[in-house]
Amino acid sequence: MGSQLFSLRYRIIISVVLIETIMLSIMVFSNASQVRQTHRDRLDQSAQIILQQFTATAGRYLFEVDYPSLQEYADNILAHDELTYLLVEDNNGNLITASGVLPIVEPLKVGMDDPRSNIHAVHSDVDLVGTRRGAVQLGFSTSTMDQAVASALQRGALIAGVEIAISIVAALLIGAYLTRNLTQLARFAKRYGDGERDLTVPIKGRDETGMVAHAFNEMMRRREIAERQRNESEARQVALRKELIHASRLGAMGQLSTQIAHEINQPLAATMNYLHAGRQLIANRTDGALEQIAEIFDKAIKQTERTAAIIGEIRGHLSKEDADMDAEDVNEIVLESVDLAMVGVPDSFITLDYKLATDLPLAVLNRTQIQQVVVNLVRNAVEAMAESETRQLKIETSQSDAETVEICIGDTGPGIAAEVADRLFQRFVSTKMTGVGIGLSISYAFIEAHGGRLKAVRNHDSGTTFKFTLPIAYAERGRNVA
Ligand SMILES: Nc1ncnc2c1ncn2[C@@H]1O[C@H](COP(=O)(O)OP(=O)(O)OP(=O)(O)O)[C@@H](O)[C@H]1O
Ligand SMILES: [Mg+2]
Known part of the structure; x- marks a missing residue:
């Protein structure tokens, strides 16, 4: 310069x-x-x-x-x-x-x-x-x-x-005057560029530099006004957003209670079943009752533990913590979850048909969430077949491609009702008298969080099959952990 x-x-x-x-x-x-x-x-x-x-x-x-x-x-x-x-x-x-x-x-x-x-x-x-x-x-x-x-x-x-x-002397003096003003203008422009505000260039006069200084001061004043206005409107927006967040949090609380009620309903009912059975055994005091009671207590404990896990999971979800993901054996989780879902359902009521892939690779998943998904899908299937003549539940696992495993849960029910078909995975969509309509929406969100996909397909003969995918666990690129 x-x-x-x-x-x-x-x-x-x-x-x-x-x-x-x-x-x-x-x-x-x-x-x-x-x-x-x-x-x-x-x-x-x-x-x-x-x-x-x-x-x-x-x-x-x-x-x-x-x-x-x-x-x-x-x-x-x-x-x-x-x-x-x-x-x-x-x-x-x-x-x-x-x-x-x-x-x-x-x-x-x-x-x-x-x-x-x-x-x-x-x-x-x-x-x-x-x-x-x-x-x-x-x-x-x-x-x-x-x-x-x-x-x-x-x-x-x-x-x-x-x-x-x-x-020469006159030119020097004029030059000095001009350059002094220009230098001052340049200095102010730099200070402005460095983020300093509230600047006023102290150059007066009607010559060009005076005019530039005046324009600079005017620009500064206008920018300050604009900046103040922008800050005010930003503050207004932040306040509005806070209100919105608050409102949606209230909504979420309602949703949360619904979710908790839905998810722990089944393990609670199961626990109750076990406790009633135990009470019965104690009353009858038959031979070998103690061993049976111990076994029933173990099952009740497992259900109570599951309830606690569900609540913990929901709480983690609420505080936006990422769910713990591990490389897990999908077949094992599926078997265990179907068992949990079938508590209280008489064995004779449903025919269980397993087709689990023997060399299935491990998948990256959160155990509690996937358990919930399987339980929800199995419960829906059982509920759908309540009126059906044939009640067959088909559980299938397979490796669908290099990246994913697929889990299918098929029933022989009446199929998806037309009125809910296009909003199946939305919240509070239900055709049941006592249904909340939250099971599928939660399951969908969980699968999505795993990077997988959940969908419903109509079976050739009768009923519906729900399918979802999970990512295969790779220790490093191209090689499976298992
Ligand atoms: N296997 C199935 N066969 C036929 N319809 C199904 C099946 N699974 C779900 N549906 C339909 O989808 C709806 C939504 O299911 P979702 O699990 O979300 O809610 P719900 O079972 O009605 O209530 P809840 O919140 O207690 O689970 C059901 O009401 C039912 O109409
Ligand atoms: Mg349901």
């Missing part, structure tokens, strides 16, 4: 000096040539007077051919201080008299200055009573004229020098 500003000042000086030099040179030289012309006119005037006198007096000597008198008269005239020589010729061009110092160059062109001999020559015919008697040539020294011209040039150069010096 500094060198640029310097160059601006430098350029102003250069231009001023250049213009001044050209203008002043023209002035000085035209003045000198005017001085020269004035002197030449003066010399020509003197020549006229001398020639008039000469013709009046010397014409007679020429006529009488009295050359000695002519010579004497010419010598007398030569006493004129600027006259260097005087030549007289007869009618035939022969030199009659020559007085003074003759020019070096011959013949001298009349009316022209001879720079080599510093001579201004004037020529005239000598007429007497209308007849040409000869001619006279006068040579004036131009040294006075040359001196005058030289001193005019000198004076001009001196004045020009002083004027140029004054101009």
